Amino acid sequence: MKISILNLIPRFVDETTKQSIDRGLELAKWADGQKFERYWVAEHHNSKSISCSATDLIIGYILENTHRIKVGAGGVMLPNHTPFQVAERYGTLETLYPERVDLGIGRAPGTDIETAKLIYRDTYKEDNFKEAIRTLLSYFEEEAENFKVRPYPGVGTHVPVYILGSSMTSAHIAAQLGLPYSFAGHFSPNTVEVALKIYREEFKPSKYLDKPYVMLGVSANAAYEKDAAEHIKQQAISIFLQIQNRNNRDAFLKADPNNSPELTSIEKFMIRTARGLRIEGDVNSVKDQFMEIKQKYNPDEIIAASYIPDFKLLKENYEIIQDLALNE
Numbered sequence: 001m002k003i004s005i006l007n008l009i010p011r012f013v014d015e016t017t018k019q020s021i022d023r024g025l026e027l028a029k030w031a032d033g034q035k036f037e038r039y040w041v042a043e044h045h046n047s048k049s050i051s052c053s054a055t056d057l058i059i060g061y062i063l064e065n066t067h068r069i070k071v072g073a074g075g076v077m078l079p080n081h082t083p084f085q086v087a088e089r090y091g092t093l094e095t096l097y098p099e100r101v102d103l104g105i106g107r108a109p110g111t112d113i114e115t116a117k118l119i120y121r122d123t124y125k126e127d128n129f130k131e132a133i134r135t136l137l138s139y140f141e142e143e144a145e146n147f148k149v150r151p152y153p154g155v156g157t158h159v160p161v162y163i164l165g166s167s168m169t170s171a172h173i174a175a176q177l178g179l180p181y182s183f184a185g186h187f188s189p190n191t192v193e194v195a196l197k198i199y200r201e202e203f204k205p206s207k208y209l210d211k212p213y214v215m216l217g218v219s220a221n222a223a224y225e226k227d228a229a230e231h232i233k234q235q236a237i238s239i240f241l242q243i244q245n246r247n248n249r250d251a252f253l254k255a256d257p258n259n260s261p262e263l264t265s266i267e268k269f270m271i272r273t274a275r276g277l278r279i280e281g282d283v284n285s286v287k288d289q290f291m292e293i294k295q296k297y298n299p300d301e302i303i304a305a306s307y308i309p310d311f312k313l314l315k316e317n318y319e320i321i322q323d324l325a326l327n328e
Contacts, residue, residue, distance in 0.1 A: 001294065002037040002301035003325035005318060006074050006186075006217060009041055009051040009058060010239075012309045013251045020051045021058065023311055025065055030315055032066040034322055037301060038102055039066075040074030047249040049242070056089045063097040072102025074182065074303070075164045079107065083132050084151055087139035091154025104182055105133060106164040130173050137161060137177075137208075161208070162215065167191060171198040178206025180213035185277035185297075186305050192216070192277065196297060216299035219278040220306050222286045222320040223313060229282040231255065232308050232317065239307045240275055254309055279304070283320055290324045 007027060011020035028039045041058050044050040052058045055073050063071045076086055086103070094101045107129050138144060144155040163174035163181050166188035174181035181199045185192045196214055203212040221236045223229040235255040242252060263271070279289045293302075304321050308314040 001299070001325045003322050004036055004038040004040065004215070004301060004303040005031055006040050006042065006303045006305040007052075008044065008305070008307075010307050010309075011049055011051050011251045012254055014254075015251070015309075017051050021061070023309075023314075024051070024058070025062060026311060027314060027318070028062045028066055028069065028071070031318065032069045034319075035326060036069060036318075036322065038070035038072060038303075040072050040102065040104060040303065042074050043077045043080070043106075045080075049249060049252045056093065059101070060093055060096070063093065063100060068100075070100050070102050071097075072162075073104050074102075075104030075106045075162070077106050077108055078129070078132060078136075083136035083139065084149070086136055087151040087154040087159075090159045091140065091151055091157045094157040094159045095153040101159055102162065103159050104162040104164045105136070107170065126169050126173060130177060133161070133163070133173070133177060133179075165195065168195050168198055171195040172202060175199045175202035175212070176204060178204045178209050180209060180215065182215040182217065182303065184217045186217040186219040187276045189276045192297060213301075214297070214299045215301040215303050216277070216293070216297055217303050217305060218293065219276055219280070220304035220317055220321045221278065221280040221308070222283065222317050223281075224283050224316060224320070226282045228313060228316075229280070229285075232306075232313055233280055235309070236278075236280070236307060237271060237275075240271070244270060252307065252309075279321060279324070286320065287324065290321075 007024050009020055009024040011017055031039055039062065041052045041055055043055040045053050055076060059071050059073060090101060090103050139151045139154050140157050140159050142156045144150050161179055163170055163179050165171060166184040168191065171181065183192060183195055200212045219236060221232045223232060238255045239252050277293060279286050302325055306314060306317055308317055
C-alpha cells in the first residue's frame, strides 16, 4: 500500500506564518528521503490557522526544495478558478518539475460564504463539474495545440488529475470520468463505505486509468510512547473542536497536557460521531486501527493528515504511519 502526506500548513498560536510554512517544508524534505509517495497541500481561505491559500505557490516552494517526492494540490477548489487558469499554473509547475506534480480537484469553495462571494467564479452542479474537469483534462493533452485559446505552459504536460470528494456525488464523477478518487475520510467518515462502493462499481476505464484507484484520507496521531500519544490526541481533539466552531478562524491553539478544558456534552457527542477515520495512539495500539481501515475499505493508498506543532512528534507520527503501511 502506498502512503502519502496531506498537510494544510497549520499555523499555531505564538508562531508566524513563515514559521508554519517552514515547518511544512521541513516535513516535506524529511518525507522526500523516506518512502512516501506524495505530499499534498490544500486550498483554504480567510483563516489565520491555515497558511496555504496560495496553494500553487506553496507547491512550487516545496518542489524547489525536494528532489523525488510528488507534490500536489489536495486540492484546488475549482469554483474559485477557471480550468484555463488551473491548466496554466499546474502546466507551469509540471514544466519546471517534470513528473512530480499532482492535481487534486474539488467542488467546494474551501472557505466561508462571505469569502466565497469574493472569489467564486462558478457554482458547479454535478454535470457542470464533470464538463469542467473534461475541459481541464483536454488542456493538458497535445490536441490542445489545435484550440483557439491554448494554455502555455500546459499543452501536452499531462498533469495527473485526481477527483477529491466527501460525498456520493464525487464518487459518481470520478467513476464516470475514469479518474483516481481521493476520499476525505478524515472529516467525512459516515459516507466512506457507500462512496467507495459507488466509485468501484461504476468505474469506467479511461486513457488515464484502467481500474479504480482509491486514495483514502485519514487523521494520524501516533507516537512511540503512551504519554506523547495522549498529548497529540488531545491536540487533535482541540483542533477538531476549533474547526467545528465556524466563527473561530484564529491560529490553532496548542493543547496543554496539564490543563485540559472540561468538554461540554455537545463537544463530547461531536468527538464520538464526527471526528473521522483516524489512526491514533501509541505504536502498539495503532496497528489494529490500521488493519481495520485496510480490511474494511481496501484503499490503494492512504494519505494521512496531522496537526502536530512539535516537529519531532510530527515526524515520529509519520514515521510510525509509514512503517504500518509498508510492513503490514
